[in-house]
Amino acid sequence: MISRRNFIKLSGGAVAAGTLVGCAGGMGRSGGGGKVVVVGGGPGGATAAKYLRMFDPSIEVTLIEANAKYYTCFMSNEVLGGDRNLDSITFGYDGLRRHGVRVVHDTVTQIDAAARKIVTKSGATFSYDRAIVSPGIDFKWGAIEGHSAEAAEIIPHAWKAGAQTVTLHKQLLDMKNGGTVVIATPSGAFRCPPGPYERASLIANYLKKHKPKSKVLILDAGDKFAKQGLFIAGWKKHYGYGTSNSLIEWVPAAQGGKVEGVDAKGMAVQAAVEKIKADVINVIPPQKAGKLAFDAGLTEGDWCPINKKTFESKIHANIHVLGDASNAAGMPKSGYSANVQAKVCAAAVVDLLAGREPGFPSYMNTCYSVVGDDHGISVSIVYTFDEAKNEIIAVKGAGGVTPSDASAEALRREAHYAHGWFANITNDIFG
Amino acid sequence: MGSTKLLQNMVLAGGLALSATSMAATPSAAMLAGTCAACHGTNGSSVAVIPSLAAAPAEYFVETMKAFKSGARKATVMDRVAKGYSDEEIALMGDYFAQQKLIPMKQGFDKTKLNQGKRLHDKYCEKCHEEDGRKPDVGGILAGQSMMYLTFSMDDFLSGEREMEKDMKKKVNEMLKETDKSSIESLIHFYGSQQ
Numbered sequence A: 001m002i003s004r005r006n007f008i009k010l011s012g013g014a015v016a017a018g019t020l021v022g023c024a025g026g027m028g029r030s031g032g033g034g035k036v037v038v039v040g041g042g043p044g045g046a047t048a049a050k051y052l053r054m055f056d057p058s059i060e061v062t063l064i065e066a067n068a069k070y071y072t073c074f075m076s077n078e079v080l081g082g083d084r085n086l087d088s089i090t091f092g093y094d095g096l097r098r099h100g101v102r103v104v105h106d107t108v109t110q111i112d113a114a115a116r117k118i119v120t121k122s123g124a125t126f127s128y129d130r131a132i133v134s135p136g137i138d139f140k141w142g143a144i145e146g147h148s149a150e151a152a153e154i155i156p157h158a159w160k161a162g163a164q165t166v167t168l169h170k171q172l173l174d175m176k177n178g179g180t181v182v183i184a185t186p187s188g189a190f191r192c193p194p195g196p197y198e199r200a201s202l203i204a205n206y207l208k209k210h211k212p213k214s215k216v217l218i219l220d221a222g223d224k225f226a227k228q229g230l231f232i233a234g235w236k237k238h239y240g241y242g243t244s245n246s247l248i249e250w251v252p253a254a255q256g257g258k259v260e261g262v263d264a265k266g267m268a269v270q271a272a273v274e275k276i277k278a279d280v281i282n283v284i285p286p287q288k289a290g291k292l293a294f295d296a297g298l299t300e301g302d303w304c305p306i307n308k309k310t311f312e313s314k315i316h317a318n319i320h321v322l323g324d325a326s327n328a329a330g331m332p333k334s335g336y337s338a339n340v341q342a343k344v345c346a347a348a349v350v351d352l353l354a355g356r357e358p359g360f361p362s363y364m365n366t367c368y369s370v371v372g373d374d375h376g377i378s379v380s381i382v383y384t385f386d387e388a389k390n391e392i393i394a395v396k397g398a399g400g401v402t403p404s405d406a407s408a409e410a411l412r413r414e415a416h417y418a419h420g421w422f423a424n425i426t427n428d429i430f431g
Numbered sequence B: 001m002g003s004t005k006l007l008q009n010m011v012l013a014g015g016l017a018l019s020a021t022s023m024a025a026t027p028s029a030a031m032l033a034g035t036c037a038a039c040h041g042t043n044g045s046s047v048a049v050i051p052s053l054a055a056a057p058a059e060y061f062v063e064t065m066k067a068f069k070s071g072a073r074k075a076t077v078m079d080r081v082a083k084g085y086s087d088e089e090i091a092l093m094g095d096y097f098a099q100q101k102l103i104p105m106k107q108g109f110d111k112t113k114l115n116q117g118k119r120l121h122d123k124y125c126e127k128c129h130e131e132d133g134r135k136p137d138v139g140g141i142l143a144g145q146s147m148m149y150l151t152f153s154m155d156d157f158l159s160g161e162r163e164m165e166k167d168m169k170k171k172v173n174e175m176l177k178e179t180d181k182s183s184i185e186s187l188i189h190f191y192g193s194q195q
């Protein structure tokens, strides 16, 4: 008897040897096997690489990721107020290596879809039977006047976690009591729709304890937002929302909330109606698919069109795109979505490599948000696939948000469960 | 050579289970179960707070999902989730999770409570939750389960939020008559200590 663990080790060894002789399109299509290159080691790419190996250890999987460490955006809002440290949202790739994934730290510069070849910055090339691309997002710097990658060193977006998260955290620590923190939300589709409002909540929670004369001013590019009723109820309960000394103020686009320009040196933002000076400025720029998606010609508009059953690109055969970079509507751009899409995609790739029709997919997304101490809320949706329309659709009669009459005990439990979710999803991705 | 053959067979079996060619619009068990992992842990073994599902008896799983679906069992999120699945899909997942090996949760516990916990367990609980709560007999597996989840569950049983099976209720009431409420905590530390 071979235990599963030994089994993985064993075939991991076989893969190392296989690399030397591996040739694209080789390895019997009928009995599994094949060569997959995954680009991007976030929730999408890392999950796909791991689950490919779990589903079919005869597949040779290479993951190319630019950085040795990955900082999760999820729970990074808890780092801002000091509730957790950066270490707790930092992950490496040894777990994937233990699953027999070959991990390469390099930046992919080009994908030759016709030749099925990937080229990296260091000049290495990788051939594949199928590629899976999950490069995340890029920012549309031109959209807000005066905003640029350089300006974001002064007024951090913190919408890719890591150094930016630390900068924003430090600015909050250094801010005077009585200061104003501006959060400007992006227009268009963006990663983690409830994220800006969770951020406002957790910054307000920090201010309430340490700098109670200060406030968070949300300048919104829209007129409504995710889990709005639940957030506002939480803000009323914890942060005096709606009163004259509320810790949070929300200005929708209809009331001049949309930010049109920034002056990083002058620490001001130009909103539709007035110019606003602030002590800490967090402008979250509008977003589009990661640079590689554009360079590889995988985009249509801002995102990558895909077959939503297999996540194969509608533009280039044998390249699958998932996570934030893909247009996987009706699913929101979230870590949970990327993690689930990766499993749907990995299962389809296993089937396709073996010459089988991919099985019927199932999808799920949940976004927990922490609103304050002992106060969590969630939106959870189960999705199915409409083959005729190539659409991901919510299963009728299921899913939804935390009920508005949830007890304090239920909200307390949801805050705990949010942390349980974080531990489990990160272990599912990187462990 | 023998092991290569075995590998091929295993791969084949895995592949077939995955593609679920039998029913066009029913996802495979692995496909369905994979969507729960971000909350319940890879293959149903949770590493924190949220309950593990691995190795739970299929019957308990199915009954529980139906209770979430109908609203008979209250929940923070599972009522919303369970409504997304047909009886057939629930049955598929029930068999899938029952076959997974439970990796007990690594969690902190208070050693001084273990003796009392073990004694109480033997006297009041072992009859149904056999082998110190490790055996997937009735209910879920208690040993190695999330202590926080067990605490929430016992709170709900005692407050009447969650219905207790009547023979269990008898035993629990008997215990609470003879001891105080710290007995529940000791039991939970005893279950959590089994890693």
Ligand SMILES: Cc1cc2nc3c(=O)[nH]c(=O)nc-3n(C[C@H](O)[C@H](O)[C@H](O)COP(=O)(O)OP(=O)(O)OC[C@H]3O[C@@H](n4cnc5c(N)ncnc54)[C@H](O)[C@@H]3O)c2cc1C
Pocket: A039, A040, A041, A042, A043, A044, A045, A064, A065, A066, A067, A070, A072, A073, A074, A075, A076, A077, A106, A107, A108, A109, A134, A135, A136, A137, A158, A159, A160, A191, A192, A195, A199, A290, A291, A292, A322, A323, A324, A325, A333, A334, A335, A336, A337, A338, A366, A367, A368, A369
């Ligand atoms: C503040 C905040 C809070 C959030 N909270 C939640 C939450 O509570 N729940 C939730 O589900 N989601 C949350 N999200 C969303 C979640 O972080 C994203 O949806 C998720 O990271 C998307 O995963 P991905 O794999 O598509 O992309 P990414 O996580 O961006 O990963 C892409 C990876 O690809 C690499 N890469 C890119 N280009 C190349 C290249 N050319 N070569 C090599 N490597 C490359 C990058 O280095 C990166 O590691 C939050 C986001 C933010 C900003």
